[in-house]
Amino acid sequence: xxxxxxxxxxxxxKPRDVFNITSRVKAAMEKSGFRDGTILVSSLHASSSxxxxxxxxxxxxxxxxxxxxxxxxxxxxxxxxxxESSAASHLQSLLLNxxxxxxxxxxxxDLDPGQFVLFVELDGLRPRRVIVKVIGE
Amino acid sequence: xxxxxxxxxxxxxKPRDVFNITSRVKAAMEKSGFRDGTILVSSLHASSSxxxxxxxxxxxxxxxxxxxxxxxxxxxxxxxxxxESSAASHLQSLLLNxxxxxxxxxxxxDLDPGQFVLFVELDGLRPRRVIVKVIGE
Amino acid sequence: xxxxxxxxxxxxxKPRDVFNITSRVKAAMEKSGFRDGTILVSSLHASSSxxxxxxxxxxxxxxxxxxxxxxxxxxxxxxxxxxESSAASHLQSLLLNxxxxxxxxxxxxDLDPGQFVLFVELDGLRPRRVIVKVIGE
Numbered sequence: 511x512x513x514x515x516x517x518x519x520x521x522x523x524k525p526r527d528v529f530n531i532t533s534r535v536k537a538a539m540e541k542s543g544f545r546d547g548t549i550l551v552s553s554l555h556a557s558s559s560x561x562x563x564x565x566x567x568x569x570x571x572x573x574x575x576x577x578x579x580x581x582x583x584x585x586x587x588x589x590x591x592x593x594e595s596s597a598a599s600h601l602q603s604l605l606l607n608x609x610x611x612x613x614x615x616x617x618x619x620d621l622d623p624g625q626f627v628l629f630v631e632l633d634g635l636r637p638r639r640v641i642v643k644v645i646g647e
Numbered sequence: 648x649x650x651x652x653x654x655x656x657x658x659x660x661k662p663r664d665v666f667n668i669t670s671r672v673k674a675a676m677e678k679s680g681f682r683d684g685t686i687l688v689s690s691l692h693a694s695s696s697x698x699x700x701x702x703x704x705x706x707x708x709x710x711x712x713x714x715x716x717x718x719x720x721x722x723x724x725x726x727x728x729x730x731e732s733s734a735a736s737h738l739q740s741l742l743l744n745x746x747x748x749x750x751x752x753x754x755x756x757d758l759d760p761g762q763f764v765l766f767v768e769l770d771g772l773r774p775r776r777v778i779v780k781v782i783g784e
Numbered sequence: 785x786x787x788x789x790x791x792x793x794x795x796x797x798k799p800r801d802v803f804n805i806t807s808r809v810k811a812a813m814e815k816s817g818f819r820d821g822t823i824l825v826s827s828l829h830a831s832s833s834x835x836x837x838x839x840x841x842x843x844x845x846x847x848x849x850x851x852x853x854x855x856x857x858x859x860x861x862x863x864x865x866x867x868e869s870s871a872a873s874h875l876q877s878l879l880l881n882x883x884x885x886x887x888x889x890x891x892x893x894d895l896d897p898g899q900f901v902l903f904v905e906l907d908g909l910r911p912r913r914v915i916v917k918v919i920g921e
Binding site for chain 2: 785786787789824826828829830854855871874875877878879881882883885913915917919
């Protein structure tokens with residue numbers, strides 16, 4: 511068992527965005543040379559998320575509507591020193607989670623054809639760093 | 648440190664269902680022969696979840712009511728090519744998460760008596776595959 | 785690759801509370817002697833959560849308001865043998881998740897200055913046990 515690290519840097523020019531980073535996670539697995547193991551994909555920011563989900567446009571729009579419904583911008587947020595949109599994005603990030611672990615076996619990611627690794631930007635317009643830590647053999 | 652893989656196949660004859668798979672996760676740990684490590688239990692489907700929770704009937708009914716309240720079927724879903732119930736199940740799966748990591752120590756799962764590994768079927772009537780990847784020594 | 789275990793015991797004298805356990809997770813990493821790896825931090829209780837989030841007071845108050853809005857105490861809960869507040873705390877715990885995996889590299893936790901490991905007590909006044917399992921090299 512060994513470890514291979516390869517961070518991903520992302521930047522959106524929109525406040526809200528979704529990046530499909532499946533191919534970059536797969537590339538990290540391939541560079542590692544490991545055939546079996548797990549890949550931790552974890553955001554370094556409290557106002558973004560990493561999920562495994564389908565990448566269909568309508569689903570992602572639905573997700574946006576859901577997040578706005580559950581934790582809307584400006585609904586009594588008490589955080590000081592940050593904008594109301596940032597406050598909401600922190601709460602939305604907690605609902606989606608900031609990390610996933612992607613298993614792989616025989617040099618293939620254990621993902622269904624309808625599953626992708628997505629970075630969900632909830633408060634963008636700044637550089638973002640995602641840890642990709644491959645552990646395997 | 649080594650890896651032992653043993654996928655679980657499940658199929659419900661109901662659209663919504665919950666399977667307690669704790670004993671199967673424990674069996675995978677025992678077959679691995681490892682005494683200390685972690686077990687990634689991860690669904691290969693975007694409309695199902697894996698959680699650690701109590702297995703009490705009332706709690707699971709409450710969970711069903713909560714999911715229907717937060718992400719109801721047919722509430723403005725924009726996904727094309729899939730049914731409204733499937734669209735809702737994708738969103739509900741995001742709220743519950745599709746995976747857990749179960750630690751184990753001295754050949755015992757690190758779970759409280761009130762904690763079980765549950766596969767939550769959100770859009771059933773089809774075969775489902777759950778990755779069980781034991782990493783340990 | 786090796787494993788180092790160090791459970792954390794916590795007890796709050798309030799029903800709802802948040803403990804910043806980042807320094808204890810860091811201490812476990814340091815005691816392990818590993819320079820690269822992951823740390824599973826997992827609650828052994830179905831009515832508490834472990835999250836990575838900012839530790840700002842206003843944000844934590846917002847989170848409390850959000851949880852009470854999404855899964856309020858006493859809203860038709862069907863669980864028998866436990867109090868209404870405990871039923872709600874189980875559901876709230878599912879929304880937040882009961883565990884995180886903290887990566888570390890070159891002997892430093894891979895956390896942004898705005899990210900902390902928080903134990904979220906949702907039904908306190910009792911001792912709580914959190915598994916801290918460091919896997920690395």
